[in-house]
Amino acid sequence: MADLxxxxxxxxxxxxxxxxxxxxxxxxxxxxxxxxxxxxxSCSDTVLSAVLAEHPDLIVLDVMLPExxxxxxxxxxxxxxxxxxxxxxxxxxxxxRPRCRPRNRRR
Numbered sequence: 001m002a003d004l005x006x007x008x009x010x011x012x013x014x015x016x017x018x019x020x021x022x023x024x025x026x027x028x029x030x031x032x033x034x035x036x037x038x039x040x041x042s043c044s045d046t047v048l049s050a051v052l053a054e055h056p057d058l059i060v061l062d063v064m065l066p067e068x069x070x071x072x073x074x075x076x077x078x079x080x081x082x083x084x085x086x087x088x089x090x091x092x093x094x095x096x097r098p099r100c101r102p103r104n105r106r107r
Contacts, residue, residue: 011037015056017047017073018089019065027060044068051082063090 014036018024021042028038039054041047044065051059059077063070070088077084 011035012057013037013039013054014058014060015039015041015047015050015054016060017041017044017050017065017070018060018062019043020062023062023089031060044070044073047073048076048080051077051084056084059084059086061086061088063088 014031016024016027016031016038018027018040019042024040024042028040031038039050039056041050044067047059047061050056061070061073065073068076070090074086074088077086
């Protein structure tokens, strides 16, 4: 029977693509705290080259990027034969509006 033990000495690589600096840093800190090797990008223009250079195991991709939106980036990666799993992030609700809730909202 084959040895099914997992090798946790190899850190999985995560590429985070997020234009908001605070969100990007927060995601990176949390992934690093959980033991992942993290690379970050702030714009969609460099995602393809980063993926080809870094070979991430996972891509965390903001949908609302200013240059090319995350769905377009996803389509580009797939058209190049890149099958890396992608988690899409968005701050929009189902109607396409930013989803924000005021703090300490009173009725």
